[in-house]
Amino acid sequence: KQEVTQIPAALSVPEGENLVLNCSFTDSAIYNLQWFRQDPGKGLTSLLLIQSSQREQTSGRLNASLDKSSGRSTLYIAASQPGDSATYLCAVVRGEGETSGSRLTFGEGTQLTVNP
Amino acid sequence: NAGVMQNPRHLVRRRGQEARLRCSPMKGHSHVYWYRQLPEEGLKFMVYLQKENIIDESGMPKERFSAEFPKEGPSILRIQQVVRGDSAAYFCASSPPNFSGNTIYFGEGSWLTVV
Numbered sequence: 001k002q003e004v005t006q007i008p009a010a011l012s013v014p015e016g017e018n019l020v021l022n023c024s025f026t027d028s029a030i031y032n033l034q035w036f037r038q039d040p041g042k043g044l045t046s047l048l049l050i051q052s053s054q055r056e057q058t059s060g061r062l063n064a065s066l067d068k069s070s071g072r073s074t075l076y077i078a079a080s081q082p083g084d085s086a087t088y089l090c091a092v093v094r095g096e097g098e099t100s101g102s103r104l105t106f107g108e109g110t111q112l113t114v115n116p
Numbered sequence: 117n118a119g120v121m122q123n124p125r126h127l128v129r130r131r132g133q134e135a136r137l138r139c140s141p142m143k144g145h146s147h148v149y150w151y152r153q154l155p156e157e158g159l160k161f162m163v164y165l166q167k168e169n170i171i172d173e174s175g176m177p178k179e180r181f182s183a184e185f186p187k188e189g190p191s192i193l194r195i196q197q198v199v200r201g202d203s204a205a206y207f208c209a210s211s212p213p214n215f216s217g218n219t220i221y222f223g224e225g226s227w228l229t230v231v
Contacts (some may be wrong), residue, residue, distance in 0.1 A: 034219065043120075043207060044159075044222040089158070101147050101164050102211040102220040103172060108158040 002027045006090055006107035014115050015079055021075040021110045023090030028068050031093040033065050035075050038087045038109070047088075048075070080114045087111045118143065120210050121190075122223035129230050135195040135202070137226045141210030147189040149220065150183060153205040162206075165191060166213075185221045 003026045013019055023033070032051045037042040048057045048064040050073070056065040063076040077084060091104040121140040129135050141148050150162040152175075164172040165185035176183065180198075185191040195202055205227050212222040 015211050036222075041222040041227075044209075046219045046221075049219050070129070091159075101149070101171065102209075103149060103161055104151075104159075104217040105161065106151075114149075 002030075002092060002094065002105045004090055004092060004105050004107035006088075006110050008110060010113075012031065012112040012113040015080060015082060017080050018076070018078050019080055019112070019115075021077070021088050021090075021112070023075070023107055025071045025073075025092050025105075027094075028071050029094070030068065033064075033066055033073050033090065033092045034104070035062075035073075036089040038089055038090065042071065044089065066110040077112075080112075082114045082116050083116050085112055120208055120221050122206075122208050122224035122226050124226060125224065126227045127229070129198050129228065131177055131230060132197050135198050135228055137193040137195075137206050137208075137228070138190040139193070139223060140190040141208075142211060142221055145210035145221075146163030147211045147214040148185050149209045149211075150191075150193050151207045152208065153207065153225075155204070159207060163195070165171075172190075195228070198228070200230050203228055203230045 005024050007022045030052050034049045035047045038044050050057050050066040061078040067071045087109045089109045090107040121146045123138050146167050148165045151159040153159045161175040163176050163183045168187050182194045205225045207225045208223045211222045
């Protein structure tokens with residue numbers, strides 16, 4: 001059974017800092033891994049998707065890496081801003097693809113606060 | 117192209133009543149997923165449906181919960197005889213018919229409060 005763990009559970013940083021959020025998963029047979037952002041009372045916004053054959057993806061100030069063999073992913077946020085304050089969720093899709101569709105297993109999330 | 121639409125956004129039910137949550141997937145998407153987020157917890161998979169078929173319901177509670185995705189109309193998650201522990205945010209997501217590992221899209225969620 002796939003389990004996804006995110007560390008830390010909460011993080012508070014001053015504006016401008018670079019930071020790293022960690023995600024680990026127990027079953028390396030994944031199809032892809034995604035990082036999402038969730039604002040309070042809102043749905044999920046996809047930030048980055050890494051296919052199992054890829055090592056990293058970048059979008060603006062965000063960079064996500066994937067080490068499938070060790071079951072780890074990191075989300076790097078450069079020059080953090082107060083608007084980055086949200087909960088960040090890591091999720092994996094199982095390797096069977098068609099039979100499981102895009103069914104996601106989520107971590108518990110990291111609640112990030114960026115202080116002005 | 118409208119995103120995944122969920123309604124109602126907020127629903128209050130008394131214990132023992134029924135709750136019906138609706139989800140209209142993105143245009144062209146025929147795969148729908150329901151997730152539940154209990155207070156202070158992460159999102160948990162409930163059910164995966166394609167048009168007129170339940171593909172995977174391994175995350176659904178055995179009693180009182182059911183889901184459907186008819187040929188016409190939205191997907192519906194139905195909770196009968198609600199209890200306080202059903203209070204949660206219920207999220208729907210959709211993906212295209214040809215699975216290619218693309219990003220799936222989430223709705224804004226339906227917040228159920230059982231009083």
